[in-house]
Amino acid sequence: xxxxxxxxxxxxxxxxxxxxxxxxxxxxxxxxxxxxxxxxxxxxxxxxxxxxxxxxxxxxxxxxxxxxxxxxxxxxxxxxxxxxxxxxxxxxxxxxxxxxxxxxxxxxxxxxxxxxxxxxxxxxxxxxxxxxxxxxxxxxxxxxx
Amino acid sequence: xxxxxxxxxxxxxxxxxxxxxxxxxxxxxxxxxxxxxxxxxxxxxxxxxxxxxxxxxxxxxxxxxxxxxxxxxxxxxxxxxxxxxxxxxxxxxxxxxxxxxxxxxxxxxxxxxxxxxxxxxxxxxxxxxxxxxxx
Numbered sequence: 623x624x625x626x627x628x629x630x631x632x633x634x635x636x637x638x639x640x641x642x643x644x645x646x647x648x649x650x651x652x653x654x655x656x657x658x659x660x661x662x663x664x665x666x667x668x669x670x671x672x673x674x675x676x677x678x679x680x681x682x683x684x685x686x687x688x689x690x691x692x693x694x695x696x697x698x699x700x701x702x703x704x705x706x707x708x709x710x711x712x713x714x715x716x717x718x719x720x721x722x723x724x725x726x727x728x729x730x731x732x733x734x735x736x737x738x739x740x741x742x743x744x745x746x747x748x749x750x751x752x753x754x755x756x757x758x759x760x761x762x763x764x765x766x767x
Numbered sequence: 768x769x770x771x772x773x774x775x776x777x778x779x780x781x782x783x784x785x786x787x788x789x790x791x792x793x794x795x796x797x798x799x800x801x802x803x804x805x806x807x808x809x810x811x812x813x814x815x816x817x818x819x820x821x822x823x824x825x826x827x828x829x830x831x832x833x834x835x836x837x838x839x840x841x842x843x844x845x846x847x848x849x850x851x852x853x854x855x856x857x858x859x860x861x862x863x864x865x866x867x868x869x870x871x872x873x874x875x876x877x878x879x880x881x882x883x884x885x886x887x888x889x890x891x892x893x894x895x896x897x898x899x900x901x902x
Contacts, residue, residue, distance in 0.1 A: 644797070651797035652828035653784055658841060670842075677844050678831045681824045685799045702814055705804075706823040708894075710848035716841065 624732045624739050624764070628697055633690055633727045638683035642673040642719040648682055675717040680756040683717075684745045687727035688760050691743045699741065700764060707740065708761040714754035722750045730759065737766025770838050770876055770899060779837045779865030779878065784829040786821055788857045794825045820854035826861055826892055827851075830880055833863040834897045846898040849880075853891045859884040861891060874901025 642662075649659035657664035658674050665673040692699050717723065724747065731742035745758045791805040800822050803810035811819040827849050835841045855861055865880040876899040882892035 648797040651790075651793040652825060652832065654828070654832045654835075656835065656841070674841060676828070676831065676835065677841055677847070678824070678828045681800075682798055689799075706851050708848070708850045709824065709827055710846075712846045713844055 624697060624699070624734075624741060626732050628729050629732050631694075631696075631729045633687060636684070636687050636725045636727075638723045638725070640675060640679075640683070640717055640719060640721040640723060644682065645673055645675045645679060645719065648679055649676055652676075652678075670716060670718065673719040675719075677713045677756070678711070679717060680711055680713070680747065680758060683723045684725045684727070684747060684756070684758060687725055687745055688743055691727065691729060691741065692762060697741070699762075703765040705763050705765060706760065707763040708759075710759040710761075712754075712757040714756065715749060715751075717749070717755050721755075723747050723755055724749075739764040739766070770843070771874065771901075773867050773870060773876055775867050775869055777867040779833055779863075779867075779880075782829070782833045782836070782863045784832075784861040784863070786855060786857055786859045786861060790825070790857060791819060791821050794822050798822065798824065800824070816854060818856060820856060821859070823851040823855075826855050826882060829861050830863050830882055830892060830895055830897075833865055833880070834878070834899070837865070838899050838902075840902050843899045843902045844897065845875075845900045846896075848894075848896055849892050850894040851891070852893040853884075853889050855884055855891050859891075862887070863892075865897070868896075875899060 727745045730744040741762045743760045747756045795801045808818045869877045878897045880895035
């Protein structure tokens with residue numbers, strides 16, 4: 623049984639260096655061949671002036687933080703029974719090749735519905751200029767027996 | 768394409784995304800999500816999923832792609848929220864559907880979205896909504 627006392631628990635911030643090669647790899651894996659994510663020349667000629675990341679690349683620069691919550695020994699989450707229930711992302715400034723993104727994570731809610739328990743993790747990410755690039759609320763379901 | 772003149776009720780074009788046998792592995796490599804339920808069919812069976820399932824965030828990325836293609840600019844996407852309703856399996860084809868719900872005087876657009884597999888019979892993503900800003 624997850625303890626509600628962990629609501630508000632914060633984790634150390636995570637820095638991530640955005641690189642066009644990883645953007646290409648991610649975009650290819652989701653089948654998105656938008657030239658802004660792949661083509662140096664097309665991206666340079668665009669309003670962005672360089673390769674940019676798809677909005678949902680946020681899962682790459684915040685991923686380790688979400689896992690940190692699920693693997694947190696204090697919480698004692700049964701990782702075998704976890705599925706991702708909901709995901710809610712806000713996107714701010716576009717993420718560019720060469721940016722450094724810093725993300726903060728905190729547990730924003732813990733609750734129970736019928737046989738399932740829910741953990742909500744909030745992650746906020748900023749670039750090196752202090753601009754918000756994304757805010758994510760991940761709802762994980764710990765499936766009951 | 769520009770979404771400047773869309774109105775409530777306009778539909779996004781349906782988009783098909785074919786999930787290959789190894790898609791969860793490529794996605795694991797690019798995103799860091801190596802949870803065995805996604806890459807190990809035996810593990811998926813053991814925890815009652817019937818086999819390995821695609822990472823939910825990969826299916827969400829298909830929904831994102833429909834949004835950014837439709838808007839013509841990734842910077843236009845202001846918010847995307849989804850519920851992962853049912854699992855997606857390797858060799859499924861995920862079809863993303865979207866429809867304009869509302870528009871604002873500031874050029875903002877809100878759309879309802881969903882995603883299905885098995886020729887529309889399984890709802891894999893429900894309660895999905897995207898907000899767009901004017902760019």
